Amino acid sequence: MENRNLRYQDFLTLKVDTKHKHNNGEFLWEEVKTAGPHPSRRSYHSSVMWNHKMVISGGQDLREGTQSGIWVFDFNSMDEEHWEELNIIGIGVFCRHSSVIYRDNLYIFGGTDGINEFDTTWIIDLNTLQTRKLDPQTLGLPPPLDSHTATLYEKDGLSQMVVFGGFKYSERTNDLYILNLSSLEWRKISTNNGPEPRSNHSAVIYNDFLFIFGGLNGEGEQIGDFWKLNLNTYNWQSIQAGGQIPAARSGHSAIVYSDLMVIFGGTKCVNRETNEMFSYSFENNMWVRFQDEQQVKDPVSAAQLEEFKHSETSPHRRHTLNIAIGPKKDGKKEASPTIERFAMKKKLLYDGPPSPVKGRVKGNAPHQRDGHSAVIDGNIMYIFGGDRHQMPFNDIYAYRLSKDIISRPGEIDLKTS
Template sequence: MEDSKENSHNLSGLHVDTKTTNLDQSMNLWEEVRTANLHPSRRSYHSAVIFNEKMIIYGGQDLREGPQSGMWRIEIGQFDQGDWEEVKIQDSSPLCRHSAIVKNDSMYIFGGSDGTQEFNRTIIFNLNNLSARSIVPENSLCPPPLDSHTACLYEDGTVAWMIVFGGYAIGERSSSVYTLNLSSEKWKKAQTSKGPEGRSNHSAVIYKDQMLVFGGTNEEGEKLSDLWRLDLRTYHWEEIKGNGDIPSGRSGHSAVVFKDVMIVFGGMKDITKETNDMYSFNFDTHQWVMFQYEHQIKDPVSNEQLEEFKKSRMSPVKKGDPSPTTKSPVMKKNTTDNISPQKTFTRKNTDGSSPENTSFIPKKKKTLYDGPASPVVGRIRAHPPHPRDGHSAVVSGSIMIVFGGDRHQMPFNDTYVYFLVEHTIKTPVKGN
């Protein structure tokens, strides 16, 4: 009886059984967060940052509906009570596959695509008064139009920089490094030693005076598993030959820094093969550790609860009714039968293959959960994210927050927290 208490919760009057067998230790440290009221629409390849203990997401894409617009935020410390809030901003045009960093009260958005073209503009949002302005490229020292790149904040003690690497530029994948001086707002192309091959949908993090780049997709569409370090004082590249459980090649994954390790979560290993495994990389010892196996995740809401919820939604509801029961429609398989495409989005596929036209069919927005609709609001413990790529991950204190992404071109707008326990993320899982 005691065991059942430890593996279940009573949320919003519903008993949710989360007990599974053979959980590795890390799975118990996940919580799915379900909030009421409005939510961001489903999206992947958006950006996410932390500002004043709030996670802020911007833009993104739904492969069927196209690039998304707008900014949303949620209070990190109030996940149990807080809701998502749509932020009213001046610039609300659709944008995806861009990058974002925060310095002081400013968020810098660089590059990305609106579905028809890539950009090399920098949009600066003041996160206090929500005003926006742009840095217009001036000369050849600026990056070309880019998407699916990375951007990191680096501070050398006197100046803060945005470091941009890789991405998809003018028809091919880039291996160039560009720096934006946040004080002078001037771009410069860095002169580096010979480094990694061009790539897109990789990850990059800053640790001390180094930028570490992992994975991504190369020009041949191969998923990469190499790890490179760029010394930001000398701009010398070095490939790091790690030891231990080196991750398989992947793209569209996330990477964050926690103390002396980099944590890699999820990504796409191959076409229609997303994962939710997790690795840590120790910056000092170069040791890779797999601390969460890949798991296929089932919805924690029972079929009986789902049927009850469906019945509760069958009564007529007027358009615009703010009733919470209208916020989480049951998701169905999409169909393109007998529907004429309304919009063409000329972008790469999420598997990293060559660009080709993808038709988007307008359809009703779907929110909250990419699976059976759930009336549950609150935290569901020991419930990791489904396998995915194109998601975001940020760190606030000792928790990692994961939002969105997609699986088999079906985007999510769900939110998870992972409690960062140093012993767990440095301990390999034993058996699957």
């Protein structure tokens, strides 16, 4: 693999050879490798982009449990890219929450510690690291939620955190809540009939509309419907788009670039993660699959994977989220009595010696995954973490977006979409 180091602004302005055969995406992906401290492996965390820095919080490792901490990755200098953990005390462990960034403040809502869901709203000043949370008696506060989405909507001087769907008292919901980021007042929004209840979907805002795609329905099945909500009238509308429509999925990511929505990865069914990529044109109402699913070489052999699956440290014998969550008691979820926690010697599948390569490695594409996060800075999309076959990652990949490329199909077999 070619290893190259570039200054941040150089990477943003690199010209794209649109004549290149782009279906494998190799020349558009770069793996970001660093030395020094870094977050533990995790999925179902949250991430935002702040001053050319990616800020991640929380997450889960199905073997090690729910994760704590807020980490910042600095993209400003490509020669010295690095992770830094923020010294923030008191927020505990959490995953499957949501977050937005507004005026240097990180707003975190909801989530779960694996047993209980939260209705907590944290506000963290990323400059001073001062932390506070809204009074639990705040008028209009949503109920405890996890596996929902939150997006930032700004118009006419009004900034709002828009929360949709997720788990509420162990059942999926399609409720809509909005937090006014100036007054810090929550309110539940009444809408017309819209999407069915869901979790692990994606949500983005374009102009005055909230776009919802996919997720898991009330039966825990992947769905592939597509909706938009008018944020002025709060009316839902089902979107019947054309083109190469993505298969049903959950745990995928979505970002907005120009007048396009870009989705990456997700899982189509149990242990069927993907790393394919689609774009949706808000203007033309058309889907395009511009990157086919890629088989990326695993850091472990097939024999090692089978050994791990059948070892007594397999995650299938651990208490895991959404697998070992039992009935409610006093409004809280309990661990299922049929699945126990084992005090076992730690055995990590993807652990190994640190990579001797630092900087950007051109041509390295991400593994298939779900539960990752995606952020965008300029024309660069960054992917962090997620998991594959219930084993999490803590890697970072950069994808250089070109509207010309992501608006036209790759060379793919449409029958497999």
